[in-house]
Amino acid sequence: MANWYVRAARLDQLRQAGRLPVSLDGQAILLIAQGERVYALDNRCPHMGFPLHRGTVHDGILTCHWHHARFDIATGGTFDPWAGDVRTYPVEIRGDEVWVDLTPPADALERQRTRLREGLERNISLVIAKAAIAMLDGAGDPVLPARVGLEFGTRYRREGWGQGLTILACMVNLLPHLAPEDRAQALYHGLSAVANDTRNSSPRFPLRPLPGGPHDVDTLKRWFRRFIEVRDAEGAERCVVSAVHAGAERRQLADMLFAAITDHRYVNTGHPLDFTNKALEAL
Structure with missing residues (x-):
């Protein structure tokens, strides 16, 4: 995919301000100047959308002041798993101008699949809901988030199949009969049931088949x-x-x-x- 660089600001203007919120082709971007480096991040906190330019930056860590989620400004990685990583953008300095690459990420669906697993691992309902919605919007196939939940539940419920996986299977069966706007909610209820049912449970280690098979x-x-x-x-x-x-x-x-x-x-x-x-x- 070709790069999509857009002029964002003058470098001297950014250095004077330290941080600068800009809107580039409808996307809210936060520019941060730290030493000789310039960083570009999504200006919305991935937790609940609070504008990150109203937070603080100290020693390379950006803190959102709504729920105090913290992010590495270089990579967008969070120190608070309930918040999620914030998207970062490649930056180029061209003379006295800052240019930002707005190319959509190629791995957006895989990122949401990973995020859903993290929500299931920590039983965080908001993370589960947002990931399910994003996967439905991105792929349009409810089987993808459902499969993540089934694989997680069968691996991490020590006693095997149980109530949570049964509820998820019921919700998947209902999906073809629901209006499109209601499908994410049904998936959420099934996936959160799996998270509740596997909470504080150790992984399940399956047994091998009998040796010398196949058997009758x-x-x-x-x-x-x-x-x-x-x-x-x-x-x-x-x-x-x-x-x-x-x-x-x-x-x-x-x-x-x-x-x-x-x-x-x-x-x-x-x-x-x-x-x-x-x-x-x-x-």
């Missing part, structure tokens, strides 16, 4: 039901993993899981049936 799927199904009967979670999990490794078809896996569930259809007020159904829908 009918035998694995029989063993699986036996392990469920005696509440041996690891033995049951290894049967499922081995069946997947053996190339079991979707119908075979569903039959394997639901056979064990219907052996005890009333256990845990029927939640295993609902959870398994939503897990397979998510897949």
